[in-house]
Amino acid sequence: MLNAILGLACLVLTAVSLLVGPADLDLRSSVSGLFAGGDEAAMIIMQEIRLPRALLALTIGISLGLAGAVLQGLLRNPLAEPGLIGVTSSASFGAVAIFYTGLAGASLYALPAGALAGAALSVVLLLAIAARNGATLTLILAGVALTSLTGALTSLVLNLSPNPFASYEIIFWLLGSLRDRSMSHVWLALPLMALGWLLLAASARALDALSLGEEAASSLGIRLSATRLLVVLGTALAVGAGTAVAGAIGFIGLVVPHLVRPFTDRLPSSLLVPSALGGGALLLAADIAARLVVPTRELNVGVLTALIGAPFFLWLVVRARRELF
Amino acid sequence: MRGCPADRKGQRPLAPPSVLPDISPARGEITHADDETNLPPCGGDGRQPRGGRRTALLSAVFVSTLSTTAHAADLPRVMSMNVCTDQLVLLLAEPDQIASLSDLSLDPSLSFLHTDAAPYPKNSGRAEEVFLAKPDLVVTGTFSLHNTTSLLETLDFAVEEFAYDQSVDTIPGEIRRMGALIGQDAKAEQIASTYERDLADLRARQCPMKPTAIAYEQNGVVLGEGTLADSVIDAAGLTNLATELGYSAMTPLPLEELVSHQPDIVIVSEPMADAPALADQIAHHPALRALETSRIGAFVPRGAWACGGPFVIEAVRALTELREEIASCDPAR
Structure with a gap:
């Protein structure tokens, strides 16, 4: 039931996203431009500008929601989230480091390669820290340190680029945007993200067992190292590929699992699909708002998700204060 | 390249x-x-x-000349x-x-x-x-x-x-x-x-037929009314779409709007070959490339209209020649 509602929300918001844009297209020419063709301009706008944007918002939202739910389950930590623990910003840094130094020419393929490597490295690092010291606080602090470090390095690389536009792109890499993406970005990111979803979903049973504690999980026949590997690769693929094409979009993976959890049986595995769909819906909604709030100037979508997510995060911290300290 | x-x-x-x-x-x-x-024969990135x-x-x-000259x-x-x-x-x-x-x-x-x-x-x-x-x-x-x-x-x-x-x-x-x-x-x-x-010679080549052009720079910024580029486009006998749409100075124009107006000429700027930036990607957006009736390219010689100077004439000349190519003033053609 929950999944059906969230799925419907995704569909409706995708449709709304397709109808929102600076070009004045009425409903009829939008629909005919999307499916049939008709007017050349309407067709190009729908198929080459709005469709990739809506698809990326949906799939990146799914990636972030799913990765958040899985990380919270694996680390048994309500504050785990790719953005907060430094995975997204590491992915940004990886993409920036490879693209702007011109190591791979101006090829777009450099972006996911760098982002995936950055994301994977950060998850490995965080798991190493979290595995040795299971305390919630350690993970969050390590994540904060990693986020600041990679954010600073991203800014540094962009500032050092001789291209005058590079330093403006700090905003994109730290706050994310879906402006003027194209189908080539979709084809670049979607296959990698889909592979990441499969890997993350494959960890579902292990996450349930892990909710009983690591020893109990081992006695149930769960191989922890294999689960960790699945989650590392899955997160790197899903979050890294999304970040490569849309920059760092934060807080989706934090907010969504908490919002949908009360409507599930609270097993980590039954949280995965609702979190994924909820993430897609939330990012679609945020991206629509980013275009509508200030009609003449588009906002970075990461600003909006942070505006929703950061107070929520603060509330979670206050609520979980006793457990944390 | x-x-x-x-x-x-x-x-x-x-x-x-x-x-x-x-x-x-x-x-x-x-x-x-x-x-x-x-x-080098091919310019390249030498x-x-x-x-x-x-x-x-x-x-x-x-x-050495500085230290010795008194001239x-x-x-x-x-x-x-x-x-x-x-x-x-x-x-x-x-x-x-x-x-x-x-x-x-x-x-x-x-x-x-x-x-x-x-x-x-x-x-x-x-x-x-x-x-x-x-x-x-x-x-x-x-x-x-x-x-x-x-x-x-x-x-x-x-x-x-x-x-x-x-x-x-x-x-x-x-x-x-x-x-x-x-x-x-x-x-x-x-x-x-x-x-x-x-400049007067080039202006004399204008004719009533004024195709639309737009300077679409990095990040989709257009050069509208009051910019040097706007006066260059005008001097070349073209209509600046950005100015027509009411944009002044350097303002970002949503790609959707550009596509829906289908300008005859889209002037993009040449990216820096050795220092990539996402800002340059806009010129390669499939939506621009899909505009069948528009001419898209880095038509203005590099740096020719970034500053006021006699070399601006090269920008006027390049655009005048492009205009004459796509819309001849000669009614016989």
């Missing part, structure tokens, strides 16, 4: 003779001749290594702190009049005369550098460095500011003004009047 950019790239050092009659005699003929003949070698070679020559002693030594004044100084001043140029003068996307700027010392627009150089005159733009400018003025340096807002018609005035400031009136008059004549 798509294809062979030789025709456009190679054109730059050679093209301006009609406008800039005295550009090579003005400074180091030896190196100029040498440099021109050594150009500017970095070429510039580096030349700088090293030339600064040695330059320093320009009566002409003011000038220090330029803005990429646009850099180029006016380069055109007009004797080599040993130039104390230093801004470091942006080497940027090929902003500075049309970037190869000529190579031999001279560079400054990064700080007041301390002015103190060390002790020039007779500092020229800069009104657009930036306000703090530096006012500091220098309180310290009794002669500072002359050149406005950033320009059009094709204000350029001759700026050339003459710079010429008067640095004691090169005759040369300025010659360059300015050649420019005025060329």
Whole structure:
């Protein structure tokens, strides 16, 4: 039931996203431009500008929601989230480091390669820290340190680029945007993200067992190292590929699992699909708002998700204060 | 590198003779001749290594002439702190009049005369550098460095500011003004009047048929009303779509709007080959490429309309020729 509602929300918001844009297209020419063709301009706008944007918002939202739910389950930590623990910003840094130094020419393929490597490295690092010291606080602090470090390095690389536009792109890499993406970005990111979803979903049973504690999980026949590997690769693929094409979009993976959890049986595995769909819906909604709030100037979508997510995060911290300290 | 950019790239050092009659005699003929003949056949991206070698070679020559010459002693030594004044100084001043140029003068996307700027010392627009150089005159733009400018003025340096807002018609005035400031009136008059004549000739080629054009820069920023590019587009007999849509100065235009108006010409800027930025990706967006009736390309020679100067005529010329290609004034065709 929950999944059906969230799925419907995704569909409706995708449709709304397709109808929102600076070009004045009425409903009829939008629909005919999307499916049939008709007017050349309407067709190009729908198929080459709005469709990739809506698809990326949906799939990146799914990636972030799913990765958040899985990380919270694996680390048994309500504050785990790719953005907060430094995975997204590491992915940004990886993409920036490879693209702007011109190591791979101006090829777009450099972006996911760098982002995936950055994301994977950060998850490995965080798991190493979290595995040795299971305390919630350690993970969050390590994540904060990693986020600041990679954010600073991203800014540094962009500032050092001789291209005058590079330093403006700090905003994109730290706050994310879906402006003027194209189908080539979709084809670049979607296959990698889909592979990441499969890997993350494959960890579902292990996450349930892990909710009983690591020893109990081992006695149930769960191989922890294999689960960790699945989650590392899955997160790197899903979050890294999304970040490569849309920059760092934060807080989706934090907010969504908490919002949908009360409507599930609270097993980590039954949280995965609702979190994924909820993430897609939330990012679609945020991206629509980013275009509508200030009609003449588009906002970075990461600003909006942070505006929703950061107070929520603060509330979670206050609520979980006793457990944390 | 798509294809062979030789025709456009190679054109730059050679093209301006009609406008800039005295550009090579003005400074180091030896190196100029040498440099021109050594150009790689395909332009390529030879500017970095070429510039580096030349700088090293030339600064040695330059320093030695500077220390021995007494010939320009009566002409003011000038220090330029803005990429646009850099180029006016380069055109007009004797080599040993130039104390230093801004470091942006080497940027090929902003500075049309970037190869000529190579031999001279560079400054990064700080007041301390002015103190060390002790020039007779500092020229800069009104657009930036306000703090530096006012500091220098309180310290009794002669500072002359050149406005950033320009059009094709204000350029001759700026050339003459710079010429008067640095004691090169005759040369300025010659360059300015050649420019005025060329501009009038190009304007005479306009006709009632005015295709629409839009300058779509990095990040989808358009150059609207009040920009130099707007007056260039107008002088070339085109309609600037950005101005028609009510955009002024440099404003981002959503790609959707550009697509829905289907301009005849989309002028994109050439990316920096060795320093990629996402900003350049907009020119390769499939939505632009899908516009079947639009001509899309880097039609304006690099750096030709970033600053006001006689080289702006090259931008007018390039766009005029493009317009005549897509919409001939000749009713018979």
